[in-house]
Amino acid sequence: MKITKNTQNIFYLFSLDFIVRLFGFFATAYLARTLGKEGFGLINIGLGILSYALIISIGGLNLLGVRKVAAGEPDLSFLTSKIILLRLLLSFLVFILFAVIIYFLFDAISFTVSLMYLIYLFPAALLIEWYFQGKQRMGNIAAGKALGMGAYLILVLILIQSPDDILFTPIAWAFGVLINAVFLFMMAAESDRPLLKNILKIDSLGLLKESLPLAGASIIAQIVIMFPVIFIGITIGNADAGIYSAAFKIIVLILVLDRVFNALFFPKIVNHLNHMPDKVEDIFKTVLKIICFASTSIALIVLLIGEPVILLVFGEEYLSSVPLFQYLIGYFVLTLINSVFTYTLIGMHKEKVYTISLALGAAMFFVFGITITMIIGTVGMAIGLVIFELSALTYMVLNLKEIKYSIVRTIIIPLLFTFLTAASLVELLHLSLMAELLITFTAIILLAFTIKIGKREFNFFKQVLF
Numbered sequence: 001m002k003i004t005k006n007t008q009n010i011f012y013l014f015s016l017d018f019i020v021r022l023f024g025f026f027a028t029a030y031l032a033r034t035l036g037k038e039g040f041g042l043i044n045i046g047l048g049i050l051s052y053a054l055i056i057s058i059g060g061l062n063l064l065g066v067r068k069v070a071a072g073e074p075d076l077s078f079l080t081s082k083i084i085l086l087r088l089l090l091s092f093l094v095f096i097l098f099a100v101i102i103y104f105l106f107d108a109i110s111f112t113v114s115l116m117y118l119i120y121l122f123p124a125a126l127l128i129e130w131y132f133q134g135k136q137r138m139g140n141i142a143a144g145k146a147l148g149m150g151a152y153l154i155l156v157l158i159l160i161q162s163p164d165d166i167l168f169t170p171i172a173w174a175f176g177v178l179i180n181a182v183f184l185f186m187m188a189a190e191s192d193r194p195l196l197k198n199i200l201k202i203d204s205l206g207l208l209k210e211s212l213p214l215a216g217a218s219i220i221a222q223i224v225i226m227f228p229v230i231f232i233g234i235t236i237g238n239a240d241a242g243i244y245s246a247a248f249k250i251i252v253l254i255l256v257l258d259r260v261f262n263a264l265f266f267p268k269i270v271n272h273l274n275h276m277p278d279k280v281e282d283i284f285k286t287v288l289k290i291i292c293f294a295s296t297s298i299a300l301i302v303l304l305i306g307e308p309v310i311l312l313v314f315g316e317e318y319l320s321s322v323p324l325f326q327y328l329i330g331y332f333v334l335t336l337i338n339s340v341f342t343y344t345l346i347g348m349h350k351e352k353v354y355t356i357s358l359a360l361g362a363a364m365f366f367v368f369g370i371t372i373t374m375i376i377g378t379v380g381m382a383i384g385l386v387i388f389e390l391s392a393l394t395y396m397v398l399n400l401k402e403i404k405y406s407i408v409r410t411i412i413i414p415l416l417f418t419f420l421t422a423a424s425l426v427e428l429l430h431l432s433l434m435a436e437l438l439i440t441f442t443a444i445i446l447l448a449f450t451i452k453i454g455k456r457e458f459n460f461f462k463q464v465l466f
Contacts, residue, residue: 016142018256023149027156028249029313031169032242037317039163041241042110045233046117046170051226053098055219057090057121062130063218069134080128080188087125095121105234116170123178131188140187144180152176217351220358224365224388228381231370240378246314247324247382251332254302258336261291285405286460288340292410293451295336296418297444299329303422304436326426327382333418334389337411341396344403353399361392414451417443 032040061083068079095118102114132140155172159165229248233241306329307322314321345354369384397407421443425436 016139016146017259020142020145020149021253021256023146023153025249025253025313027149027153030156031160032246032314032318034160035163035166035169037239037242038237039166039242040245041229041233041238041243042113042166043117043169044229044245045106045110045238045241046114047173048226048230048233049098049102049114050117050120051222053094053118053121054124055222057087057094057125059090060218061087065128065130066133069131076131076189080131083130084126084128088122091121091125094118110233110238113166113170116167117173119170120174120177123174123181126181126185127177128181128184128188132184137187140184144183144187147183148176148178148180151179217355217358220355220362224358224362224385227366228369228385231373232378232381235373236378243318243321244324244378244381246310246318247321247328250306250309250313250325251328254298254332255335257294257298258339261294261336261339281403281405284340284344284403285410286457288337288405288410289451289453290457290460291336291340292414293447293453293457295333296414296447299333299418300421300425300440300443302332303329303425304440324379324382326422327379327386329422330386330419331382331389333415334386334393338389338393338396341393341400345396345400348402350399353396357392357395357399360395361388361390364388364391410451414447417447417450 031043035043065079065083069076098118099115102111105111106114129141129144132138152172152175155175156169159168159172229241229245232244303326306325307319310318310321310325342354345351365384365388368387369381371380372383373380397411421439425439
């Protein structure tokens with residue numbers, strides 16, 4: 001049985017992606033222990049502010065670049081010049097705007113840290129990952145990220161030895177992306193690199209008008225994901241922001257599975273939509289079953305090891321991250337399930353439904369997430385993220401009427417069963433490891449029977465891989 005070249009490329013790409021996340025995770029763990037809860041909260045607030053600034057400074061330009069390169073844009077040197085120049089102009093304007101906003105929002109130290117993180121906007125404007133995406137040279141992107149994150153980790157370990165060194169963290173972050181940008185420039189074809197003589201020919205406003213419609217869904221998603229740590233820091237305190245960040249960082253690490261599953265299954269769905277529309281229903285149901293079973297099973301296993309991992313990585317100071325992490329596992333499960341609907345809708349050219357689902361989910365997140373947080377504290381933001389994904393999923397389910405499947409058996413019952421099992425495990429933690437393992441693996445077996453995972457699903461998975 002031979003592994004296909006496509007599968008080899010997928011695993012090559014995501015093995016590097018996992019290495020990048022590991023580098024980032026090691027840096028995160030080191031910073032959490034070295035800076036303490038308050039300092040760790042401060043840098044994550046800075047990263048949250050930076051994420052909002054990046055959303056605006058990118059403005060859909062990266063997606064536009066991918067589309068133009070993939071479509072065979074004749075003058076790539078001119079295109080890279082246009083996008084980089086506009087990114088730099090937007091970065092300058094966004095830097096000034098955000099500097100004014102955070103000056104009035106934060107105290108002196110929070111302002112300084114956040115302002116230092118905003119410097120990242122300028123080297124990030126030089127990144128031409130979109131060029132390599134359009135060329136389908138994903139290995140270059142992964143290698144660049146690995147180099148950049150490796151440089152960041154090394155600088156963090158060298159420069160940051162105590163909470164007093166906190167300002168070196170955003171400097172290391174900006175240096176890492178600069179290394180990434182330089183590497184990608186070197187890997188690009190010499191004829192495709194930007195030229196200074198092209199600058200005067202650039203219609204910045206026209207390019208921006210063309211790119212903005214592409215940014216909607218990603219803007220909504222990023223606003224929601226980065227809002228909790230900023231809101232917690234402002235309303236509750238930097239230490240609580242650090243507690244939340246510790247729990248969320250682990251979720252981000254295991255969400256590498258989402259990218260792996262998407263890379264494996266999305267091309268299959270799109271291929272069937274384009275060439276075998278009569279088989280779309282079968283392929284959709286098979287993929288949905290596999291993802292529902294995998295996500296819920298992994299969630300139960302991760303629930304068991306969550307507390308030991310947090311203690312091992314972050315230390316006892318972050319023990320109160322455990323309840324947050326337990327709720328965020330629900331966010332992890334729903335994110336994976338939502339991906340099946342997301343890419344099916346995109347493959348059917350129903351991007352509008354996807355964008356509306358995120359907008360609805362965001363509205364529910366802000367209403368319930370903020371309300372619950374004000375009542376019970378930091379855990380409210382974790383619950384809010386679960387509500388965000390659940391609301392988006394509900395809307396997509398209701399608007400994907402072209403495909404018939406059993407939502408009760410495939411999604412609702414497994415989610416309810418997983419929730420009840422997880423609640424039981426939380427109550428039994430610290431009592432008996434054998435009992436916890438027995439409950440977990442019994443639940444996984446029952447989930448397989450409930451979802452009807454059988455020979456068809458195993459054969460399909462083998463077909464994708466080999």
